[in-house]
Each structure stands twice: as structure tokens, then as C-alpha cells.
Amino acid sequence: MLKILHYAEEVEIPENVNVEISGMKIKVKGPKGELEKNFSHVRHVIIRRENNRVIVETYFANRENKACVGTIASHIKNMITGVTKGYRYKLKIVYSHFPISVKVQGKKIIIENFLGERAPRITKIYGDDVTVRVEGDDVIVEGINIEHVGQTAANIESVARVKKYDPRVFMDGIYIYERGVMEEE
Secondary structure (H helix, E strand, C coil): CCCEEEEEEEEECCCCCEEEEECCEEEEEECCEEEEEECCCCCCCEEEEECCEEEEEEEEECHHHHHHHHHHHHHHHHHHHHHHCCEEEEEEEECCCCCCEEEEECCEEEEECHHHCCCCEEEECCCCCCEEEEECCEEEEEECCHHHHHHHHHHHHHHCCCCCCCCCCCCCEEEEEEEEECCCC
């Protein structure tokens, strides 16, 4: 097995973002908010700041260590994008048989009349920094943490999944059709 002596990835820090590193804990502050992540479970990886860059590196790297370096660098990039721009997922409410109604109440999303069911389907909003709103036939999920936004959108999509019917006939459900960063407002 071939080992690389030194493997590193760099992440540029924009001017309006502050990154604090203490050991393997990273805190990113920006105009939209603050995110914190702990990478102490990862071994053989060093995270340090040098001027306006975060350097994630490892020595005597095998395949697993190189993958960890790339993953941590991607997490840091996502955190920086989240606190500067934010993330938005759009879901479309699709029905042909029974009109689906979607409501947001506190930290819950309530889907009523799905396939004519009397009991509502309920899912939770993951994380405190996520906002969900319903605009016509669209459900818009926004936030600064990509993991929380994506998990909330996935929860909505999975709770409105057709199980016992032919999906070619019963296409009813709520489906993700767009995801990405928020436009500058």
C-alpha cells in the first residue's frame, strides 16, 4: 500500500467570515449566522489556520486519511457558504386524486388529506436554524446548515411517499425539484 508523505487541502476564507479553530472544533461566523462543528472523532488529521486560509492536512496518508482530509475540507466549505449565502431546497406538492394541504405549525410540518387519509402525516423540522414556508404548490426549506436543511427536505419527501399503490398511477406526493444556495437578496 502506497503512503503519501504529506497530503493537504486548503479552504479560502472570505473577508466577511470569521473562522475560529480550537483543536478539532471549528466555529464559523458570518453575516447570516454562526455554525460549529466538532471533528474530534477523526484521527491523524490536523486542522490549522494560516492567514486567510484553513489548511486540513495529514502525514503518511493512506486512502482513508486522504478521504478524511477531503471530507473535512468540504464540510468547512459548506459551513462558509452557509453563513454567507445560506441554502434553499424547493419541493413541489403533486396530486391528482386528493388535494394535499401542507401546514407549518411551530417545529412540525403537517400534511393533510394525502391520498384521502383521515389522519394527518406529521414530520419535524430538523435544527433550530431552518425555516419552512408553503407558497401555493411549493414548500420552501431554507437555512444556513446544509445538513439540517437537507434532512428536513428529505423528511418531508419521505413522509409523503406512496407505498401500497402503483407509483405510475398514484404520483401524488411532495418531491424535491431544486436545491442550492440562496440568491443574494
